[in-house]
Amino acid sequence: MTLTDLRYLVALARERHFGHAAERCNVSQPTLSVAIKKLEEELAVTLFERSAADVKITDIGARIVAQAEKVLLEAGQIKELATAGRDPLSGPLKLGVIYTIGPYLLPHLIPRVHAAAPSMPLLIQENYTARLAESLKRGDLDVIVVALPFEEPGIVTQAVYDEPFRVLLPAGHGWESEERIPASRLAEAPLLLLGAGNCFRDQVLEACPLCRPGEGLQRTLEGSSLETIRHMVATGAGITVLPSTAADALPGGNSLLTVRPFTTPEPFRRVALAWRVTYPRSGAIDVIRAAILDSPLAGVKPVGSPGRLG
Amino acid sequence: MTLTDLRYLVALARERHFGHAAERCNVSQPTLSVAIKKLEEELAVTLFERSAADVKITDIGARIVAQAEKVLLEAGQIKELATAGRDPLSGPLKLGVIYTIGPYLLPHLIPRVHAAAPSMPLLIQENYTARLAESLKRGDLDVIVVALPFEEPGIVTQAVYDEPFRVLLPAGHGWESEERIPASRLAEAPLLLLGAGNCFRDQVLEACPLCRPGEGLQRTLEGSSLETIRHMVATGAGITVLPSTAADALPGGNSLLTVRPFTTPEPFRRVALAWRVTYPRSGAIDVIRAAILDSPLAGVKPVGSPGRLG
DNA sequence: CCCATGTATAGTTAAAGCCTATCGCCATCG
DNA sequence: CGATGGCGATAGGCTTTAACTATACATGGG
Structure with missing residues (x-):
């Protein structure tokens, strides 16, 4: 689990579409697809229900996304601290x-x-x-x-x-x-x-x-x-x-x-x-x-x- | 900046010794050394003062370490959420x-x-x-x-x-x-x-x-x-x-x-x-x-x- | 039944992460 | 004062990984 993975996760949760989320993250769709899959394997939970029609986030997925957003927010604070302390x-x-x-x-x-x-x-x-x-x-x-x-x-x-x-x-x-x-x-x-x-x-x-x-x-x-x-x-x-x-x-x-x-x-x-x-x-x-x-x-x-x- | 980097950072802040911190992270001393250096370059701040005698954390370094600990804590919550939701x-x-x-x-x-x-x-x-x-x-x-x-x-x-x-x-x-x-x-x-x-x-x-x-x-x-x-x-x-x-x-x-x-x-x-x-x-x-x-x-x-x- | 859409997989390449070995610095000590 | 030892930085090489392109696969709709 990396911060990049979490960014992908949050993007997908927002877009509910692998292609769009990948675009927003400036990566290819397979990249994001693989990353999410790996994250799901690592956490051993299904974060999204994929179907041809659309992508649905699971209950547990939504909770994890919320937590991931918190992590990214705190991580962003590090950059701000560094900028301020420079x-x-x-x-x-x-x-x-x-x-x-x-x-x-x-x-x-x-x-x-x-x-x-x-x-x-x-x-x-x-x-x-x-x-x-x-x-x-x-x-x-x-x-x-x-x-x-x-x-x-x-x-x-x-x-x-x-x-x-x-x-x-x-x-x-x-x-x-x-x-x-x-x-x-x-x-x-x-x-x-x-x-x-x-x-x-x-x-x-x-x-x-x-x-x-x-x-x-x-x-x-x-x-x-x-x-x-x-x-x-x-x-x-x-x-x-x-x-x-x-x-x-x-x-x-x-x-x-x-x-x-x-x-x-x-x-x-x-x-x-x-x-x-x-x-x-x-x-x-x-x-x-x-x-x-x-x-x-x-x-x-x-x-x-x-x-x-x- | 990755979660691994932050773990290295926190370990070094605790140990004040590259070798010991590396050992605690189960990596070699050069690995940790390079990682910290890269982190410092990325953030464009000096996090530690190195000298032969010892390693001192800088003022801004201490603040960033505190924030890094928060990030790692929140990231850990993701695993707990996953375990609970499994x-x-x-x-x-x-x-x-x-x-x-x-x-x-x-x-x-x-x-x-x-x-x-x-x-x-x-x-x-x-x-x-x-x-x-x-x-x-x-x-x-x-x-x-x-x-x-x-x-x-x-x-x-x-x-x-x-x-x-x-x-x-x-x-x-x-x-x-x-x-x-x-x-x-x-x-x-x-x-x-x-x-x-x-x-x-x-x-x-x-x-x-x-x-x-x-x-x-x-x-x-x-x-x-x-x-x-x-x-x-x-x-x-x-x-x-x-x-x-x-x-x-x-x-x-x-x-x-x-x-x-x-x-x-x-x-x-x-x-x-x-x-x-x-x-x-x-x-x-x-x-x-x-x-x-x-x-x-x-x-x-x-x-x-x-x-x-x- | 084929087409459009969307995701997953395969294969490849570039980068990154890590290791071992070694250097260089400095402080201590005989 | 030179030898020694501890410690961090650097170099070179290997393995892993994360990214890409191309393509396969699944599904719902015309």
């Missing part, structure tokens, strides 16, 4: 973002994605890089926004923008007079850092090789956020390093805080999109990337498409 | 009976059929032979009970029993002293007959060649019934001829009426079943025939199966 911009996209990007990117990103792809709602999760990577591989997420380096088997990564780091000082700090701060001097200060697991912490430490967590006056804030650290800096608990998108987007005229760039070469992090190589909705990823680049992110430099990294 | 004794049987048999046969027939085939309700229609024949050919009836001769193209007829005719006299009639009445004498009497269209009328006239409707004292009762005629005989309006099943089943001890057989050779009519040659539920017909023969019909002689007439 657009990569239709259906929800599960997006993951690391903690140190989410708060500064998402307010810009979300409305832009919604404008570009209204029927693609974003399901957003913020987490550490490692957790996001896991979810991505499991399929709980479709795309993630992370900082490089990020390499996972089966995952492709595409750099989107670089963002420089900034030094955040409490108002009145001695370094306020400096235009730019050399990274090496961070070792001198009480540096507030995020806890382990935040990639940004590692990147700051990498930018300032002399800083060693646990040594000197640096303090690590486990399970905290850049926002918390910023408030601590404002209270004079120390200084910190922020990505430009977090530092430059300070509420205008915050007199308690001062932002200073690093001396060149500025330390920076490269932010990238990542997804499974097998992920089929590349169009959706393009929309995300475009929306990120369209966002007014302070201090960032877009990384051209040639800069795609594997 | 029994010829299941489902209603549309039975037609001529007016001059129905009242005497059906009270016996119906309970017997119900006992033999409880799931085969009888839908009964009483009418003239010509009307029954028309309905039978149209398919509005499945089987009819008529008196022979009855020949129609595409219709097979099987004799079931012969029933002799009887003379019905009002009590006190001059012929009451006779044990048997010769058919020829009917011409002498005021003979009450059914109207044209009732085959029994023609059979009586055939049995009594000297009787001519409209001549002598015979009266024709258009649109009437044997019961009405019987009551008229009881009031002395004339005499009549009845089939034995109608005559001998008189309410016991009806002192107003007298029944007399004809002299041999008794005139009789042959009652038969008829159905379309194409009618598939021969088992149902057998039940009807058996139920008729099992009925206590006064005076009838069963016609052996060899007596089947074309």
